[in-house]
Amino acid sequence: MDGELGAFLRSRRARIQPEEVGLPGHGRRRVPGLRREEVAQLAGVSVDYYIRLEQGRGPSVSDAVLDAIGRVLRLDDTEQEYLRTVARPAANARRKSAAGPATQRVRPGLRLLLDTIDKAPAFVLGRRMDVLAWNALGDAVVGFSRMPPKERNMPRHLFLSPRARELYPDWHAVAAETVAYLRLDAGSHPRDRQLATLVGELSLGSEDFRRLWADHQVKEKTYGAKRMSHPVAGELVMPYETLTVSGERDQTLVVYTPEPGSPTEERLRLLAGWAAATPAV
Structure with a gap:
């Protein structure tokens, strides 16, 4: 699952057309959907911060920032929760490792x-x-x-x-x-x-x-x-x-x-x- 955060965000950017979020859609685009710079602008974060986040090398990200990005990318509740999960893989892995043995048994x-x-x-x-x-x-x-x-x-x-x-x-x-x-x-x-x-x-x-x-x-x-x-x-x-x-x-x-x-x-x-x-x- 390495790189999952970036892959997920890129897939969600690709499905949003600029016109849907009030941006001009004319001009040649190398990739479909929104550019990283446009997501950063609409979410209210710096372009550098968003790029580092998408590359998986950003600092611990707050719920407020993830919620803002989710609103821009029009994530539903399940996608938003998934974004929070993959954005914090280390904390999530610690939480799961404390859940018990991997062997699955039905009581x-x-x-x-x-x-x-x-x-x-x-x-x-x-x-x-x-x-x-x-x-x-x-x-x-x-x-x-x-x-x-x-x-x-x-x-x-x-x-x-x-x-x-x-x-x-x-x-x-x-x-x-x-x-x-x-x-x-x-x-x-x-x-x-x-x-x-x-x-x-x-x-x-x-x-x-x-x-x-x-x-x-x-x-x-x-x-x-x-x-x-x-x-x-x-x-x-x-x-x-x-x-x-x-x-x-x-x-x-x-x-x-x-x-x-x-x-x-x-x-x-x-x-x-x-x-x-x-x-x-």
């Missing part, structure tokens, strides 16, 4: 909770979007138990498994959301070697991943909806909720919530019966 109570959710697919994600646990219906939908342990990772499954493109009809949208969430995680853990290895593996294995990673998009995944094309159940349209696990800052519980009385609910009920009757491989 017994959470596993029991998963098992009690019998009408909706559910699973627990950890760091790097590793899949740590799931219930029976979640397994029937996605097939976690049939994946080798190393492949139980959502980005790896999405970009390196041919089955993923068949499972998600809206694969490109799902892929963009996944990469944006992974980069958000990466910004919070700049020294995570396993994450760096994962990004390298995906970059080598997928042109789509390389392109999306280079866009520097960041996005939370708190709720939404996915469309799936299941080989047994057929089309499934499933809203989902993502809940942070209390006491486990890097774990989230994802629950798909089919509309009551919908075809998806009925198909999931039939899928649950099929899965219960199918011997484990």
Whole structure:
């Protein structure tokens, strides 16, 4: 993640046209979007200060300055928080290193909770979007138990498994959301070697991943909806909720919530019966 602050700021400068912030847009520009000098002027800081900040060699930067830059670049709340995180990598790394061991474990109570959710697919994600646990219906939908342990990772499954493109009809949208969430995680853990290895593996294995990673998009995944094309159940349209696990800052519980009385609910009920009757491989 070295140089992430500068790369992120440059990507955000590139998407803002001068006319959008009241600057003249005529004249030849070597790069798209705003120049560094223009961002500095609009944010009320010196050009030298902003250049040093973008190069990652500036002093400790205040929230006021980051907020001003965020306003100029029209960052949303998630992007603004990400900017604060990557602008202070040393402090952030100390905070994360004090959070506990890197080994990811799901406590017994959470596993029991998963098992009690019998009408909706559910699973627990950890760091790097590793899949740590799931219930029976979640397994029937996605097939976690049939994946080798190393492949139980959502980005790896999405970009390196041919089955993923068949499972998600809206694969490109799902892929963009996944990469944006992974980069958000990466910004919070700049020294995570396993994450760096994962990004390298995906970059080598997928042109789509390389392109999306280079866009520097960041996005939370708190709720939404996915469309799936299941080989047994057929089309499934499933809203989902993502809940942070209390006491486990890097774990989230994802629950798909089919509309009551919908075809998806009925198909999931039939899928649950099929899965219960199918011997484990």
